[in-house]
Amino acid sequence: MTSILCDNDNLLGFWYPVARSVDVMSAPVSAKLLGRNLVVWRDGNGTVSALPDRCTHREAKLSLGYVKDNCLVCPYHGWEFAEDGKCVRVPSATEGIPVPPKAHIEAFGCEDRYGLIWVCIGTPKATIPEMPWDNDPKFRRINTPVDTWKCSATRMVDNFLDITHFPFVHVESFGRAQETSVPKVELGPLDDHFFGYSYEVNANNASVGTIASGQSAGVVHRKMSSGFNLPLICRSTIEYETGLSHILLLVSTPIDDVTSYFTFVVWRSDDFAVPSDEVLRLDFMIGAEDKRMLETFDTVLPLDQTSLVSVQADKCSVEWRRQFAALLNG
Numbered sequence: 001m002t003s004i005l006c007d008n009d010n011l012l013g014f015w016y017p018v019a020r021s022v023d024v025m026s027a028p029v030s031a032k033l034l035g036r037n038l039v040v041w042r043d044g045n046g047t048v049s050a051l052p053d054r055c056t057h058r059e060a061k062l063s064l065g066y067v068k069d070n071c072l073v074c075p076y077h078g079w080e081f082a083e084d085g086k087c088v089r090v091p092s093a094t095e096g097i098p099v100p101p102k103a104h105i106e107a108f109g110c111e112d113r114y115g116l117i118w119v120c121i122g123t124p125k126a127t128i129p130e131m132p133w134d135n136d137p138k139f140r141r142i143n144t145p146v147d148t149w150k151c152s153a154t155r156m157v158d159n160f161l162d163i164t165h166f167p168f169v170h171v172e173s174f175g176r177a178q179e180t181s182v183p184k185v186e187l188g189p190l191d192d193h194f195f196g197y198s199y200e201v202n203a204n205n206a207s208v209g210t211i212a213s214g215q216s217a218g219v220v221h222r223k224m225s226s227g228f229n230l231p232l233i234c235r236s237t238i239e240y241e242t243g244l245s246h247i248l249l250l251v252s253t254p255i256d257d258v259t260s261y262f263t264f265v266v267w268r269s270d271d272f273a274v275p276s277d278e279v280l281r282l283d284f285m286i287g288a289e290d291k292r293m294l295e296t297f298d299t300v301l302p303l304d305q306t307s308l309v310s311v312q313a314d315k316c317s318v319e320w321r322r323q324f325a326a327l328l329n330g
């Protein structure tokens, strides 16, 4: 059966996070992207590399091997591969016999950015989106583990761009005090990398929310923006009246059509005093609420413009869906 996402070559030229940087240290790590098995590993110089997780000799999983002298060593017969995928040693070969050219593996694009390992399977058509807060000393960056969600990345993006589910899905975390009607959504570029909309909301600030907002009032006012960077990256920015900014990069990576990695990265302009796991308790709670809802869907979001009914408040996710469908159609 054809896979809507994995069999679409137009998705291959983009960067997708597949692991958190701190989880790829001395041992190789297996990952899956758009139906392809990968091995991600770091050589002794700290350079990360992504290769198909298949040894050219007898197809052993390289992710079960180990790193030695800046090479990835296959666990089966010990062939050694350099960071660019070149096979540099066949232990059984007699001295002076060259490595067969077909032994080399073509490496994928691989970057270590924002505490994540990003992989591009094809020829890059875009860059990893700029997050200017990463270089701003007023901000700290907090990474979170990469989780697997049993739902399509398309459902995740649709959800992350949608604020009308807040008073329903997020009633426990922050959505309780929120008005259900949404003012007119004006779409446009948020900067050079993200397209979306800005809005203001009153959010419930009970218990766990007081740490994230840095305030104790029962309800807090937030200036927010939500936007996307094609194909599947979302960003939310939150600014409180105190001037505190909390920026979220929400990443959905398609493992296949209906399974995805999810991780989020936070940049925050607080005084760095509160430990990061406490700061993120609200975000983890929100993520769990979204995951619970989205895992009830077992299909890709319909991408045509007619099979779902949308209203004014869905404008951003509808626009993302239009652009995403156009990208898939080339």
Ligand code: FES
Pocket (backbone or CB within 6 Å): 055, 056, 057, 058, 059, 060, 074, 075, 076, 077, 078, 079
């Ligand atoms: S299968 Fe990898 S060295 Fe033989």
Ligand SMILES: [Fe+2]
Pocket (backbone or CB within 6 Å): 159, 160, 165, 169, 170, 286, 290
């Ligand atoms: Fe949500």
